[in-house]
Amino acid sequence: MNPSSPDHHLCSDHCGENPTVWDLPHVPLGLKREWLDLETRRHFLGQGVKALGWAGLATLLGRSAPKLLANAPILGAPTMLPHYAPKAKRAIYLFMAGSPSQIETWDDKPALADLFDKDLPESVRGGQTLTGMTASQTRFPIAPSVYKFARQGKAGRFVSELFPYTAKVSDELCVIKSLYTDAINHEPAILQLTTGNMFPGKPSIGSWLSYGLGAMNAELPTFVVMTSKMPHRTNVQALSNRLWSSGFLSPEHAAVALRSGSDPVLYLNNPKGVSSDVRRAMIDGVNDLNRQLFERVGDPEINARISQYEMAFRMQTSVPELTDFSKEPQSTWDLYGPKAKEPGTFAYNCLMARRLAERGVRFTQIFLRSWDQHSRLPTNIKLMAEDSDQPTYALITDLKRRGLLDDTVVIWGGEFGRTVYSQGTLTADNYGRDHHPRCFSMWMAGGGVKPGISFGETDEFSYNIVKNPMHIRDLHATILHLFGLDHNKLSFKFQGLDQKLTGVLPSKVINDLLA
Amino acid sequence: MTSWLNASFSGLSRAAAGRQAVAVIVSVARRHGDRRRPYALFALLAAGALAVSARGEDTFFAQRVAPIFEQKCVACHGEKKQKGKLRLDSFAQLMRGGEGGGVVKAGAPKASELFIRVTMDPEDEDFMPADSKPPLTPDEVKVLELWIAAGASETTSLAAIKGAPALAARKAPVAALAPDWHPRAAQIAQFEKSTGLRLVPRSAVPTDGLVLRTASAPTRCDDAALAQLAPLADLVVEAELARTKITDVGLVSLATFSNLCALDLTRTAVTSGGLGTLVPLQKLESINLTSTEVDDTGVARLKQLPALRKTWVFGTRVSTVAEDPAAAK
Numbered sequence: 113m114n115p116s117s118p119d120h121h122l123c124s125d126h127c128g129e130n131p132t133v134w135d136l137p138h139v140p141l142g143l144k145r146e147w148l149d150l151e152t153r154r155h156f157l158g159q160g161v162k163a164l165g166w167a168g169l170a171t172l173l174g175r176s177a178p179k180l181l182a183n184a185p186i187l188g189a190p191t192m193l194p195h196y197a198p199k200a201k202r203a204i205y206l207f208m209a210g211s212p213s214q215i216e217t218w219d220d221k222p223a224l225a226d227l228f229d230k231d232l233p234e235s236v237r238g239g240q241t242l243t244g245m246t247a248s249q250t251r252f253p254i255a256p257s258v259y260k261f262a263r264q265g266k267a268g269r270f271v272s273e274l275f276p277y278t279a280k281v282s283d284e285l286c287v288i289k290s291l292y293t294d295a296i297n298h299e300p301a302i303l304q305l306t307t308g309n310m311f312p313g314k315p316s317i318g319s320w321l322s323y324g325l326g327a328m329n330a331e332l333p334t335f336v337v338m339t340s341k342m343p344h345r346t347n348v349q350a351l352s353n354r355l356w357s358s359g360f361l362s363p364e365h366a367a368v369a370l371r372s373g374s375d376p377v378l379y380l381n382n383p384k385g386v387s388s389d390v391r392r393a394m395i396d397g398v399n400d401l402n403r404q405l406f407e408r409v410g411d412p413e414i415n416a417r418i419s420q421y422e423m424a425f426r427m428q429t430s431v432p433e434l435t436d437f438s439k440e441p442q443s444t445w446d447l448y449g450p451k452a453k454e455p456g457t458f459a460y461n462c463l464m465a466r467r468l469a470e471r472g473v474r475f476t477q478i479f480l481r482s483w484d485q486h487s488r489l490p491t492n493i494k495l496m497a498e499d500s501d502q503p504t505y506a507l508i509t510d511l512k513r514r515g516l517l518d519d520t521v522v523i524w525g526g527e528f529g530r531t532v533y534s535q536g537t538l539t540a541d542n543y544g545r546d547h548h549p550r551c552f553s554m555w556m557a558g559g560g561v562k563p564g565i566s567f568g569e570t571d572e573f574s575y576n577i578v579k580n581p582m583h584i585r586d587l588h589a590t591i592l593h594l595f596g597l598d599h600n601k602l603s604f605k606f607q608g609l610d611q612k613l614t615g616v617l618p619s620k621v622i623n624d625l626l627a
Numbered sequence: 628m629t630s631w632l633n634a635s636f637s638g639l640s641r642a643a644a645g646r647q648a649v650a651v652i653v654s655v656a657r658r659h660g661d662r663r664r665p666y667a668l669f670a671l672l673a674a675g676a677l678a679v680s681a682r683g684e685d686t687f688f689a690q691r692v693a694p695i696f697e698q699k700c701v702a703c704h705g706e707k708k709q710k711g712k713l714r715l716d717s718f719a720q721l722m723r724g725g726e727g728g729g730v731v732k733a734g735a736p737k738a739s740e741l742f743i744r745v746t747m748d749p750e751d752e753d754f755m756p757a758d759s760k761p762p763l764t765p766d767e768v769k770v771l772e773l774w775i776a777a778g779a780s781e782t783t784s785l786a787a788i789k790g791a792p793a794l795a796a797r798k799a800p801v802a803a804l805a806p807d808w809h810p811r812a813a814q815i816a817q818f819e820k821s822t823g824l825r826l827v828p829r830s831a832v833p834t835d836g837l838v839l840r841t842a843s844a845p846t847r848c849d850d851a852a853l854a855q856l857a858p859l860a861d862l863v864v865e866a867e868l869a870r871t872k873i874t875d876v877g878l879v880s881l882a883t884f885s886n887l888c889a890l891d892l893t894r895t896a897v898t899s900g901g902l903g904t905l906v907p908l909q910k911l912e913s914i915n916l917t918s919t920e921v922d923d924t925g926v927a928r929l930k931q932l933p934a935l936r937k938t939w940v941f942g943t944r945v946s947t948v949a950e951d952p953a954a955a956k
Contacts, residue, residue, distance in 0.1 A: 192831070193828050193830055193831040194829070194830045194831065195830065195831055196830050196831075196832065197829045197830040197832070197835045198829075198830070327843075328840060328842045328843075329842035329843050330843040331843055331844075441942070443942075470869070470893075471842060472840075472842030472843075472867075513917075513939070513941040514893070514915075514917045514939065514941055514942075515891070515893070515913070515915040515917055515937070515939035515941075518913070518937070596830055600759075616758060616759070617759065618749060618750070618759040619759065
């Protein structure tokens, strides 16, 4: 191409990438065209910045970029096929932000009762750097759980008295007691759980799934996030959309956050006096302008914008149907409890998650905050458990009875663990616990996870892992595996790296967790 | 002859060239009888298909050691890349070593860099394979150790080195769930276009079958659409028909889905009477009848399905469910 011609594009030097078939000499034009036809829009998007060069190529061919788009497959088409047949089609991630203590919930340590107010041996901490909140404490007195555990279900798992409802579905759960993370503070730890990296800017798990597998239901977002009203507010951390962003992936893979008010998606309804036809004509007009811009500059983000407009239009129909709970039978309210009628509660969100699962939404993430009990832990953890226990049980039970649990994986947990020693004054019925990245507990259920088992062990203080340590990366690899994806193959080229959810450090699928 | 081969193969990949060379040689040998075979062999070697030479021989190196390198090492230490200037794609290259010198010390595995690197702490940055690529299995490590200890020779026979772990039995190929869908890709696309429904491959394995997916527009899936699917029926392994307009008429079409394993009929108008038509589905493992009008007689009819393991009947008229207490609630 002549650099001075108007067709010349600044980025037609392949943006530093390798030449394509198009650049090869002596290939007949017919073959080149065939190659071009075989290229699909997903390839186009998958190429990222290379798409810029494409716009120039399309012009060269006398075919406009929008025509290329017109021949492209349906929006939301997957990037790839699962590497193996998936067990899970969807996931519902109950994110207990702030981090519930593992010692009161899933890592039962009855022997600690005898060590009440004894000092945690120095050797156990092993010179660990503590947070500024407890580093200056002169003593590290052991605080046993005030809540007792009892055997539940056929598997006879010990379940905390904080969870009388969840105890009833104990046999469905696969409890992991040996997770560990790298971060000791909330924001980086939550980011690491949601995106695989402590630094913002990486795609979340849901975005990776959307990118890899595409949508099951094109009328609804593939990835939905909900935040929940809290039964009480202590040490509440802010949640931001960097936790559910698509990072360097195309923005259409970011989550749609459903609001907790009566209007779950703002500005979705047409303003007064605007009919659906007028709205359609407006969107067509905007899309046309966007396509013209795309033809000029070839920025793939413009395509994402076009697809977002289309998605919003489709959601004008699909979201009212989704959020209309009026046809739910009485058995639903009996199961989830009365709070499920109040938009924004954890119970309401759990019911919504079931409705999203029914409609084919791949990844639903519900955040429940205020588990960060540095002080008054016995009182506050009970408030949190009372708010979330019945809905959690209800969700599992409801999915199971409707035949959805087989291919829906439910994940429950916070971003790190909490210390066995008390933060602040320890009394018989009051104490606090500081952040603890060295071990924490989570559970998974359904979707190809082995039910009724426990995995991993911590030492007698629930401080260090003694058996089967499992890094967050292993959790991510295992979740992707349930969806039929190989974590080493699900990648996206960005900044010169084949970026992956699990990053570059060692990570593995934990086969012991698979049914 | 060498130059003739090389000239004719220029532009072809080496592997392809190798295959062609074998074909040519076989035909030459057949035409001219055994008398010409020495020449033919010479041509084979000269054509660059050297890899063949060590194969097929009963040496421990060829049978046990080289395959490990090929599988776990040569991606970075081979013809294309030579990280650390080390190649492991032939015995000669291995013995040449890398930029740090020799990597194998015959008779002394623990003094051999090759062995040290694959057995050190995996967290160590010198550990091989690097970048969390799949490490050697304990059996593979044992094979390397035995081979180096026995002198790290190319010619030691397979039988001469005792105690090597048995080769893992090749994984039995997973049974095909359905015929390969690729030959019918055009028909699949045509069906998707005309009905607005989707036929999604379950995985990259072409014989894992297709999912009939209707979630985007369940109301567009009716009995007529299912009838249209008849030429592709044997490809469908899962049918997601929840909230569609399927009736008992559609079940007659479904009965021809010979490879169907999972069927979701949640909130459809199917009845107990219709379920009887599903009896030909020999592979059906699960059926979801949630929120349908099905009753006990319908479930009784399903008892004739030999592979059926899971039935969901929440929100139906079914009185009790023996298989799943949670569903009865």
